[in-house]
Amino acid sequence: MAEAAIHLEQAPAALQADAAYILVKASVAKSGLFAIQHVLLREPSEQELADYLAAKQIAYEAELPKLRKKAKDGPVPTIGEFQFDYKGKPNSFVVRVGKFLEDGEMRTILLQVPPGKYILYGVTVGDRGLASCNCLGTVGFTAQPGVITHLGSLYADKVHKESPVPNLEDELGEQMFQYSFVLGGALVPADAQTAVPAAIQKMPISPAKLEVIGQFYEPGAGNINRLAPIPGILGYERGKPVDLRGK
Amino acid sequence: MVFIRLTSDGVFQLPQNFIDTIRSNHSNSTMQSLKFLCAICLSSTAIASAAPETALPDPTTISVPDVTPSADPKIREDGYKFYYFHSPDVSFETAYQDLRDCRAHLVSAGPAAVPGFIPWGEQHRREVFQGTPMYGIVGVAMAAIIVPKMIRGQHSNKMRRCMGTRGYDRYAIAESVFDKLNDGEEQQLILMQAKLASGPKPADEVVMR
Numbered sequence: 001m002a003e004a005a006i007h008l009e010q011a012p013a014a015l016q017a018d019a020a021y022i023l024v025k026a027s028v029a030k031s032g033l034f035a036i037q038h039v040l041l042r043e044p045s046e047q048e049l050a051d052y053l054a055a056k057q058i059a060y061e062a063e064l065p066k067l068r069k070k071a072k073d074g075p076v077p078t079i080g081e082f083q084f085d086y087k088g089k090p091n092s093f094v095v096r097v098g099k100f101l102e103d104g105e106m107r108t109i110l111l112q113v114p115p116g117k118y119i120l121y122g123v124t125v126g127d128r129g130l131a132s133c134n135c136l137g138t139v140g141f142t143a144q145p146g147v148i149t150h151l152g153s154l155y156a157d158k159v160h161k162e163s164p165v166p167n168l169e170d171e172l173g174e175q176m177f178q179y180s181f182v183l184g185g186a187l188v189p190a191d192a193q194t195a196v197p198a199a200i201q202k203m204p205i206s207p208a209k210l211e212v213i214g215q216f217y218e219p220g221a222g223n224i225n226r227l228a229p230i231p232g233i234l235g236y237e238r239g240k241p242v243d244l245r246g247k
Numbered sequence: 248m249v250f251i252r253l254t255s256d257g258v259f260q261l262p263q264n265f266i267d268t269i270r271s272n273h274s275n276s277t278m279q280s281l282k283f284l285c286a287i288c289l290s291s292t293a294i295a296s297a298a299p300e301t302a303l304p305d306p307t308t309i310s311v312p313d314v315t316p317s318a319d320p321k322i323r324e325d326g327y328k329f330y331y332f333h334s335p336d337v338s339f340e341t342a343y344q345d346l347r348d349c350r351a352h353l354v355s356a357g358p359a360a361v362p363g364f365i366p367w368g369e370q371h372r373r374e375v376f377q378g379t380p381m382y383g384i385v386g387v388a389m390a391a392i393i394v395p396k397m398i399r400g401q402h403s404n405k406m407r408r409c410m411g412t413r414g415y416d417r418y419a420i421a422e423s424v425f426d427k428l429n430d431g432e433e434q435q436l437i438l439m440q441a442k443l444a445s446g447p448k449p450a451d452e453v454v455m456r
Contacts, residue, residue: 003362083357180401220359220365224352239413240413
């Protein structure tokens with residue numbers, strides 16, 4: 001797959017054996033004209049990371065003469081500061097509520113993705129970028145090939161004040177919105193009893209097995225937040241994510 | 248290619264020649280920011296809070312600005328912008344670690360590639376290059392006014408969320424005091440803030456806005 005995810009707007013006739021599928025419902029809150037949506041990231045393989053670093057090194061070395069000339073006597077960007085536009089296989093995408101399998105108050109979305117471990121990485125406005133990372137805690141899950149992984153229901157909205165979207169940690173502080181989007185996200189996990197669209201009921205479907213993901217850094221996000229607590233699964237103690245199933 | 252070394256105390260370190268390259272090109276404050284970013288690094292799962300690289304000083308030896316509560320209504324009004332953190336439940340060492348963890352979120356880079364490739368688990372991240380002005384002459388003048396406020400506000404949002412979820416309250420101070428606690432050499436800022444954060448409970452109202 002050239003894309004990180006394909007949003008299937010019609011049920012497939014059959015599942016591809018080498019592809020994974022993620023089934024999710026999503027809220028449809030907006031900021032102006034733009035939908036507030038979750039961002040998912042697939043953990044890259046060691047080879048993908050190595051390929052990225054190698055490509056960045058090559059691009060940086062090729063650009064270095066121009067960077068030195070532009071800097072004149074000033075500082076030259078380091079490789080860490082190098083604005084690198086990598087054209088390799090993507091691993092991040094926005095769960096786009098405009099491309100749905102079924103419409104409704106919550107849109108049903110079926111994604112075809114490469115198999116792998118996925119992380120609920122953050123929330124954004126529109127179809128690009130990362131306005132807020134779940135840097136303070138989130139969950140991940142593995143999407144196996146040939147199976148629909150049923151994730152559950154995703155909720156997202158602005159949370160600087162009270163939100164009409166349920167399940168969010170909101171009312172974080174109205175003044176915060178002066179400086180950047182204050183977005184929050186939540187997940188209500190699916191289980192074996194959670195309803196699925198009739199068109200895919202006979203396909204192999206399995207509820208996602210969630211894994212608590214600890215804090216991480218994403219310097220490319222405009223703001224930081226955490227996925228809302230998930231009763232019985234994701235909690236926070238002194239701000240640090242904990243797996244409640246171990247307690 | 249840059250390889251990251253995991254030390255025996257669980258701290259990720261960049262190779263010394265890489266750090267030397269950065270040091271030769273950047274100011275000390277930038278260097279400190281980069282070192283803290285790298286020392287409290289990304290992991291493919293949870294971040295292990297790294298132990299301090301050296302022993303912490305005795306907090307009684309750390310000088311801090313005067314944070315005596317002010318009756319000035321302007322200071323009280325602006326408490327949501329200018330404040331320091333405090334928790335009645337933490338030691339100096341814990342406050343230091345919390346501030347170190349949270350301030351590491353203040354390092355900004357170019358926008359995350361969404362959709363695109365994000366090198367999850369890799370320390371080789373982009374930082375903002377400060378060498379070339381982004382704006383024209385007039386833009387530079389305007390940016391000199393607007394950008395610092397935007398950056399301060401963005402930093403405040405991040406710190407409020409990170410420290411707030413760890414149980415810290417905010418207490419209003421004058422802008423000049425806030426600047427002393429937030430502008431300067433990173434290690435010294437964290438030590439000062441940690442001393443205040445773990446010190447006696449302020450005789451003041453918590454900033455709620």
